[in-house]
Amino acid sequence: MRKALPFIIAFLLVVLESRAQNEGWAICNSGANLxxxxxxxxxxxxxxxDVGNSSSYxxxxxxxLSETNRVVFYDPRATGKSRFPYxxxxxxxFNKAVADIEALRMVLRxxxxxxxxxxxxxxxxxxxxxxxxxxxxxxxLVNPVSMTTLPNSSDVYFDTHEDYGFSGMLSQEVINRRFEKLQQHLQTISPDSVARAKAIMGFQAATYVHDTLHEPIAAGFLYEKIQNIDVKSRVSSKFVPNPFDCVTSIRQRGIPVMVVLSRQRFNxxxxxxxxxxxxxxASIAVIDRAHHFPWLDNPAVFYAKVNTFLQSFIPETNVIVAQKKVSRPVRRGYQRRKRY
Structure with missing residues (x-):
């Protein structure tokens, strides 16, 4: 047993090192602990x-995607496990959100x-x-939302409607029945309670999915936006550049682009x-029988199109090596300002 002990310790160290390289908190710009x-x-x-959401949904x-790719995902600053002091x-x-992507790439090398x-x-x-x-x-780009404040512009590359309408998803009879049930439920809940907010998000969830089985995921997605309203409002409004400049730059650089749009999108x-x-x-992929989350509503078609596009990528050698700098998470107690 004593002879085997060094080998056991070495094995555990390898396992822990492997885990450290594949999961952790990366210190990025301005002290962001992602x-x-x-x-x-x-x-x-x-x-x-999406803005205001962690990666949980x-x-x-x-x-x-991880079945055929090496997938990196993260919680944007001040969401999910990426705690932020202030x-x-x-x-x-917006600028910080963009800079965090490149900072994360550099940390992961x-x-x-x-x-x-x-x-x-x-x-x-x-x-x-x-x-x-x-x-x-x-x-x-999967169901990109509006990048312009000009809803009547003839050059609107992004959908100007972030939310979706009930009329395209449910019959008026079903809408009325669901709304009446919601009102009855709200009468039994405190006006400022978490349960009330979740009930309302559950009602609105139907506008985000084609398959009603996925309403709980949509409801959680919407509720998290409410929790992170301070983050959502700032990222979506502070220092947002001219979207057409970004699109023009992408075209000039010749970056391969796929735009995935669900059939039930507005316009x-x-x-x-x-x-x-x-x-x-650009490759335009329209997914039938799908709404805001096409990978949930119609996974077979979604992954067939996306994986075909991803397979055309020619990777660099030695794609991923040890991270540059990985840290411990910011503790909850250091969250000076409460997010609602």
Whole structure:
């Protein structure tokens, strides 16, 4: 037993070192302590979540992608496990969100990766793509939200409606019945309670999914946005660049782009035409029977299209080596300002 002890210790150290390299907290710019995790093997793909959301709602997407790719995902600053000491306009904003992506790449020492971004995360990813140079291999935008404040513009490349309407998802009879049930339920709940907020988000969840089985995931996604409203409002409004400059830069750099749009998006035909005009070489994938989360509603079609696109990526040699700097998480007690 004593002879075997050194080998057991060595094995445990290897296991712990391997875990440390694939999960931890990376110290990025301005002291951001970003929680990250790396799963799977193959070409590196970073997944960027929607604004105000951690990576938790993306777990099915990450798990499936990791079957054929080395997936990196993280909680943006001041969300999920990425605790942050102080939330203000100077510490949490659009520029910081973009800079954190490159800082994370440098910490993980990944020479070149692909980036997949969802919702408002697509806006962040586009800004990153315009600055990333040779470090970005491919860009996948999944149901990107509006990047313009001009809803009547003829050059709206992003959907101007962040939320979705009930009329395209449910019949009026079903809407009325669900609303009446909600009102009855709200009468039994305290006006300022967490349960009330969750009940309302549960009602709205139907507008985000095609398959009603996924309403709980959508409800959790929406509730987290409420919790992180300070983060969402700042990232979506502070220092947001001209979106068309980012799109123009992506086109000039010749970055391979795939835009994934769900069939039930508002003004789908217009969105398709706008993206074809903005990026003529981009691959446009329209997913039938799908809404805001196409990887949940129609996974077979979604992954078939996305994986085909990702397989065209030519990786750098020695893609991932030991991280540059990994830290312990910021403790909850250091969260000076409460997020609602």
């Amino acid at each position: 929680y990250f995790k790396i799963v799977g093997s193959g070409n590196p793909v970073l997944v960027v979540s 993306l777990k099915e997407l990450v798990q499936k 939330i203000s306009d100077s510490t949490v904003n 990944i020479p070149k990766w692909s980036v997949m971004a969802h919702g408002f995360g697509a806006k962040i990813a586009c800004a990153y793509a315009s600055q990333a140079g040779s470090h970005l291999g491919q860009l996948i 789908l035909s217009g969105l398709v035409n706008y993206w074809k005009k903005a990026l003529p070489a």
